[in-house]
Amino acid sequence: MASGLTPKGEALYHWDIYALLYAPQEVYFGHETQVNVNLIETVSLPDGSERVYLSPTKRRGVERRALLYAPVERNGQHLYLTDLLNCGIPNTCGRENCPVCRVYGALVTERRGNTERTTFIGRLTHGGGVSIPAWQPLEKQRAMHPSDLRRESGEEPQPFRRQYGAPGLLFPVYNHVLAASEREFRAVAYAFLASLPRLGAGNPKGLDLYEDETFGPYLVLDRYKAPLGRRVVLPPTLKDPGEALAEFRRRAEDAPEGEALFQRHRGRAALEALRRLAKAFVEEDLPALASAS
């Protein structure tokens, strides 16, 4: 096969997840540490504003780990998926039957035992992450306190400063999968949902889908052969949260109805569809992997 993948008897589709996440509390995405200041990652926009940035590469890493730490049972033994597959970061296994490497990609740089040098191009790609509105990062004084009950000199609390993204920031994020079967996409659905409570470095952690009464959760799921729907991508120049929500809804509506080549789920229906796929991953795919290994 010119693609290097063995064809399977399952239909292939392109998949897109569009979501608007919000920070229910302060968030920290590590960027770099200056002398005793932990900076949050930001991006600068042409309009001069600096935005807190949920880098898509970080989301990708959190998602991949969510998959690696998926609980799986083999012969009464309880394992993490990473131990079952012997696939990790950065030591990816690159095997064709690995549900993680199949969509996230892999690189095996040198021959190890009977594993050849392998390049596995990920078909899952991530985008978005520029926060709305243009709220500046907040800088706070923190300290690490030693737990000693009796303290001697040289064991004073270590003060440091850390920047945080403000609560309420909105993060439009997008995941795209190129030509994958529903079975392959199950892992993506699982990882997307399972990563939400773990986004952010250190503590506090976690983002969630923004939700309102009319639209439900701000989530759109596309499954298509032909790209007929408007991508629900927000221009980073949008500053007003109200405008951003309206733009998200407007684009979400911009898709054909009853079209065989393009199927879109919005709001609650999209969330239910992702949950169904995530459930199938846990109920069917993980036990199948355990019994195959």
Added chain:
Amino acid sequence: MHAIALRIRPTSALTFRVLPGSILDIATYPFVPPTTLSGWLRRLFWAQEGLLPPDQREGNTPRFYVLPRRYLPLGAYPVGEWRVHRTHRHGPRAFTHSEFSRLRREGKPPKGGDLQLHTWEYLLAEEFLGAVLAEKEEDLRRLQGLVGYGAKLGKEGFAYLEAVGEPLEVRLEEGDAPFTPVRAEAWGGAIQGAYPLYRFRFGEAEDPDPASPDPSPVIGYEGAYFVLPRGRGLAKGFSLEGRFFAWDLVEFLWARASGGSSS
């Protein structure tokens, strides 16, 4: 013998590949070589006639489309600002595989299935001054009708003929700052570079008219080493548009006319 001056204006960077060379090093002549100019002028004749260039992939024998032997193109040389720009690129080694679109690769790539670094040179020039010689003045006058036409020039790039001078009788004289290449073995001064130059070896058949779509009776090339002088040094030649064209090139290119038919 008569000479006519051509003013050639490139619209892009140009590459005139120096052969023999390495497949990884695409080097360019810093001027339009005589053989290239010959083929380019042939294209201008076609453009004037409204003919499209022939599909050279047809058939197995390489075909040549050049000016008849009665024309002696001496090449064209940059006037004004010019320089050679050298770039580094990654390119495929072979085209018989699909390694670069594979989603999954395992083990060693097939033969030629990796990228290789190569260099590519571009000649960036504002304008070229070229010269064509011919015994008969009226042969050169035909070139005046080509003004305003353009064609692909060299391996990469495009140029058009901006102006053509009046045919002049060539007067051989001594000059001390040659503008064109001279025979490597005869030159003692400083040089800008050494280049192999080629002339066509013609077969027995008659030359087609330059405006005809028929191939020329070329059966191959004959080469010799030339150097592009830098600065001063005595040479035999003639003046055209204030530049001194060395006679070495004429002698080399003219030698072909002694063999085959002299039409």
